[in-house]
Amino acid sequence: MTFSSLGKTFYLNNETLIMGILNVTPDSFSDGGNFNSLTAAFEHAKKLIADGAHILDIGGQSTRPGHIEVDLETEISRVVPIIKKVSTELNCIISIDTYRYEVAEAAIKAGAHIINDVWGLQKDSGEMAKIAAKYNCVVIAMHNQNSKIYDNDIIISMKNFFKTTFKVAEENGMNINNIIIDPGIGFGKGYEENIEVLNRLNELSFIAPILIGVSKKGFIGKPLNLSPNDRIEGTIAVNTLAVYKGAKILRVHNVLEHKKALSIIDKIIYFNKNY
Template sequence: MSTLIMGILNITPDSFSDGGNFFTIEEALIQTEKLLNDGADIIDVGGQSTRPGHIEVSLKEEIDRVIPVIKAISSKFNCQISIDTYRHEVAELALANGAHIINDVWGLQRDNGEMAKVASKYSCSVIAMHNQDSKEYKEDIILSIKKFFKKTFEIAEQNGVNTNKIIIDPGIGFGKGYDENIEVLNRLDELTCLAPLLIGVSKKGFIGKDMNLTPSQRVEGTIAVNTIAVAKGAKFVRVHNVLEHKRAFSIADKILKK
């Protein structure tokens, strides 16, 4: 199967790369059309930044940002939509209004199973990301990530989620510093036995660290990281620059016989 590309659509004023660019329904629809035309397989809609130092918005604000946009996208385009949220209330409303996938940056572990119950109710796919509050690891980092996902699968099973519909994301940039990010990316193949793997590194700080690059200057580095990730077994990538990745994977997938 060819690498699937998730196009990022942030309905936020403060996301590190595109904050404020698609804050209205009209702007969001224009960007969605561009992402789809560029080759996106999934549109990932988020209403709250998760960048370092972000300010948490209220539940009402997050709902007011994303639900009208998801309704509009669902009405205008025939495409897969994921909702990027760790709040089960937002996920449920999104699924009821046209979304198909939950993208949870806390891997079903933030709300005592409520997100898992929503996933079970709608029989939807779930992207479960590894996360933790600190950047310290008292054991091997891959072992720690595997233990995290073991708990994710246990929560899913306890709440009736079809575990075959779970996609895992190792959470590059979340609860990890530069060295941890590099190590996890180097050892991705040790995680592919758990579930299909999604990688979300688009324009993140560690990519531009060595050359002091701004987010807009990190496109080539992002493509390099994602191509290596795909070679190590990743099935999905979450990106801002869809067209460039579509072109890169058109040859990379052939070489990798995907």
């Protein structure tokens, strides 16, 4: 499967793609404050690409549990300078991690290629979908909800959510073939819900290609009461399962470790296609 977005092309065939996380925020749960200067952010961007990231996901507002929402101008001022510098000086695909259509458009004008929307095109009244249609760009649409309570089977609920995402996209002129879905692990889900969704991830694979974002999240640390930076092995374990269950893109903090793991995982998963 081939995706083209604002001059960049990527393939979801016989290789799992790695999306490296670059949070230019003071309060993200794992790396908040580490890269919120332009110099530090750019150095980390270079490292992520050198380590093997195919995509950089740049975010200017934390969406961790209990986060404080920043104003529009602050978010734009955080992401636009680093996107401009990366797009000018590094040869990579850039994703903007935002649910605000104004930020998405500013990021695209600065050089971003993909919109990563944690509300799956459903936070506004179609404005984000209109921006994606205007620039004919790829959208990663994440499942989300305010509550952790599900009246229906959780996978049925998620399928219904994504039906709405595709409806919003189509009604606002988007190419629905430009959508990649994210089950939203840790968003609107507790420990048991996260585990169930990962166990049944293959039930979502027919909707669209799947991106999975579990890197260092709380449910991974829960069994051994581990802090975020002690969850690397658990993250790789979960991502290995996710690839087996159909995930095509992994959104991670630790790119090099995943690159090494995928060097054998992909050989096994795609054995019949490669040999």
